[in-house]
Amino acid sequence: MKKVKAKVISQAELSDDIYDMWIESDLAATAKAGQFICVYPHNESILLPRPISICEADREKNILRIVYRVVGKGTKELSYYRDGGDINILGNLGNGFPLEEVAGKHVVLMGGGIGIPPMLQLAKDLKRAGEAEEITAIAGYRNDRLFLKEDMQKYVSVHVATEDGSVGTKGNVMDAMSALGIRADVIMACGPMPMLRAIKQYAKKEGCKAYISLEERMACGVGACLGCVCKTKEKDEHSHVNNARICTDGPVFNAQDVEI
């Protein structure tokens, strides 16, 4: 784990306000699907690091990809970075998705909106490991401005849900799951809280496993400030209370272990 000044390799707008950036850094060599990095804005009036999931890591070329939505000052600044520019990042943070849980299973990857990016590296790694029996991805979008779908299709079959019904199933990823009659042994997901809640409930009912990636406001990103906790079912080993740190104990949790 280290903080480095890295170089921006390329930047492109993928969809409305959604940007795609490649960064050159040896952090790529050890990055795991589901981990994230923190980006420190250059604008000194905003100090805190911005957590962004690793979307792809090319471990040979030492390059990392992040895909992010512009929502505030920090991500706005990011979207102005140009090729060759400096970017200050801290990584790799958190634990990735548990790849050891998939042998012989049908794994369903679910990404909603700006939760889709981490699913790409996950699809790639699961495919490469070759242990899962089947891998299916379901990606939920607002409208027909799909992003990362084609990238994911290189590794797994991808179903689409759109809120406006313009492509694939109308509705969210859960709607697509039932409409298509997909049955999962293991779900791995990232997306908005209502989606994650629905997945947790579904997994409990169906008796399948679900690993979900959570979000919370962060200050340190490394487990020191206790800013980013989520409620846990059992007492957490580090905190000795029912709180786990999303940045270091997560961001990926077994859905049944957390209160969301």
Add this chain to the structure above:
Amino acid sequence: MKKVKAKVISQAELSDDIYDMWIESDLAATAKAGQFICVYPHNESILLPRPISICEADREKNILRIVYRVVGKGTKELSYYRDGGDINILGNLGNGFPLEEVAGKHVVLMGGGIGIPPMLQLAKDLKRAGEAEEITAIAGYRNDRLFLKEDMQKYVSVHVATEDGSVGTKGNVMDAMSALGIRADVIMACGPMPMLRAIKQYAKKEGCKAYISLEERMACGVGACLGCVCKTKEKDEHSHVNNARICTDGPVFNAQDVEI
């Protein structure tokens, strides 16, 4: 007076930590020698405008020149600006040197260190007006890394004083004045406070006029905050106390009117 986003035309390092920047702005059209502009840093953690004297104004080409020393965060940032970049400026501020005071007189322009820049436009304007009987400039430097001397020589004869004695008279501008036996009817000066004090004293003794450009920490630059005052001999017309605002009532004052 207005705040504008202008374009940097060129930037060069003139001497150790001294930079020379040309800016495209129609503020040039009305700029007077001795006036200044305020530059607002892009770095949002430092908010206040930085006052910098107008070194040259090309009223036809609508370009302004500033020459400044890097001393802190704001001027450091300025020194990173490149051709075509944006610069936020407020201008034109303050009153210039009183050009109407020179008819038939021997005017001596005195610039010390980073007080030299405003003398260039002044030399140009005095020369162009052609009313002064004689114009002499004395520029004081630390060492032989002279700057703006050749520019000034295009308009007036320039004598040099250096602290280390490497060029011209060893010492400051006052030393050069006496060493060279120069006698002034009117002095116009900008430079460090000890130099300005010496000029005030000299002018009083010799019975000549001296106009000096003062510096003080500023917040607004436009006369509203009362941050930048200097003590005056008489009650000031605006403040009704013995304080004048350097930004609006100055920065150029008759040396005998201010307590320095």
Add this chain to the structure above:
Amino acid sequence: MNTKVTIAGVEFKNPVMTASGTFGSGMEYSQFVDLNRLGAVVTKGVANVPWEGNPTPRVAETYGGMLNAIGLQNPGVDVFIQRDIPFLKQYDTKIIVNVCGKTVEDYLEVVERLGDTEVDMLEINVSCPNVKEGAIAFGQKAGCLYDITSQIKKKAKQPVIMKLSPNVTDIAEMAAAAEAAGADALSLINTITGMKIDIHKRTFALANKTGGLSGPAIKPVAVRMVYQASRAVKIPIIGMGGIADTEDAIEFMLAGATAVAVGAMNFVNPYATAEMVEGIEKYMTKYQIEDINALVGAVE
């Protein structure tokens, strides 16, 4: 769409004001901002006689803010009445005069002199940290604040705004004391006392050693105090402290301010107040807010 707000019977065309001491009497900034657009101009503090203020340096920059120790330099109430009020009367905006003093008598004298002028409201600065004589004590003890407020209320012909100091343990207590003494409105916050040291010269950055911190850096403290004060009293509040743009202005209104004032950020963006007047209208349109008063205290 209604952007009018009313404070102690005085109607303002919109809630955007200038913070005392950062806008002179409007003359300088009238080059940038059409004063007719503003809810009110709040003037620099005025005393019974001219004040010299503090030695320089009077201002220093800090991270996201600035320190000032102007020391309430002002030309005195006579010049103010002759020169500044007629200037401001040319515009269709309200005039709020900030009043300072070293003793209760000083304050009362200014208040009385202003009684027959066309000033709309008085803002009593009992919270300036930059004057040695200690007027700030009036603003730091609830008992003193109560006393001076009630004495001023007895003499004042215009509605009285008490301007509170943030340099207190309990802002709600201070707000309640001012209200109990009859204040018509409150304004807060004044600057927070701060200090800067030049580590190379090993001297104070300000001649006065301490100064008042203002600007975006202090906004969270100001929002908190406006919130706490607004929950403690019924009288309206004018909020200030680091307001830079429309979003900040709305934040203060949601916290409980009926009007807002822009201080140090005028220095950074001379157009700030005018932009805010427009920005608030846009925000109201976006969120379909008919009456701006619906925003006051509307945080949940």
Add this chain to the structure above:
Amino acid sequence: MNTKVTIAGVEFKNPVMTASGTFGSGMEYSQFVDLNRLGAVVTKGVANVPWEGNPTPRVAETYGGMLNAIGLQNPGVDVFIQRDIPFLKQYDTKIIVNVCGKTVEDYLEVVERLGDTEVDMLEINVSCPNVKEGAIAFGQKAGCLYDITSQIKKKAKQPVIMKLSPNVTDIAEMAAAAEAAGADALSLINTITGMKIDIHKRTFALANKTGGLSGPAIKPVAVRMVYQASRAVKIPIIGMGGIADTEDAIEFMLAGATAVAVGAMNFVNPYATAEMVEGIEKYMTKYQIEDINALVGAVE
């Protein structure tokens, strides 16, 4: 060159410490900083029993700073003694344990439990603004501060640092009360109470509504309070509040601090403390300062 400072008989290899709650018990940041380089590690607040802390969101960003309302989540003193102290003892640095509680008895229990451990000093947090139960009251009334300090001093086996709240009218009075009650040292400032409102959702940015403001934004207030406190007492002061780099550390020392602590800026630059240790040596070389203690309070 001497960079050692001594506080209440405890010698620190240099004046650079971590501010409580921003560095855990050192474990996480030991990946970035060699803890052997630091004067001391000051731990997160520890209570007699585990605390859950506040609901999320617990942190929010502000201009040049941040708000936190962690609510002193901690695993309790037993786990702390078993796990964190042995971890820190691996390093050649001093251990200062920050102690929190809801009642005087809570504090005393922790202080007693730590009495037989290899902890070097205790820092008593009577100034956390983020706990409903009101421990902050201990830190906002001179009388209460005096009482709790003297009770703790009776039980404590290690020297006691009282950590002062900046949310007071008169910091000098508070400093003097703690000293009179026997405190061995003071640390200041804790966070300043602030608030942030999301104007689009019209909700509080923090679940706790208010939070503690820290970071560079508050530095001028912290420097002023360190200066005022250091002039009011003879006991040494650990200064903090927005320290980001060597220049800031020196500024606090000139204001009167014998040691300094880095808080929120660890989050922005995990290497900040180590860089400062080096930076201070460079500053001393540049200005030919033989003994770092010559800097303490050396502003004129």
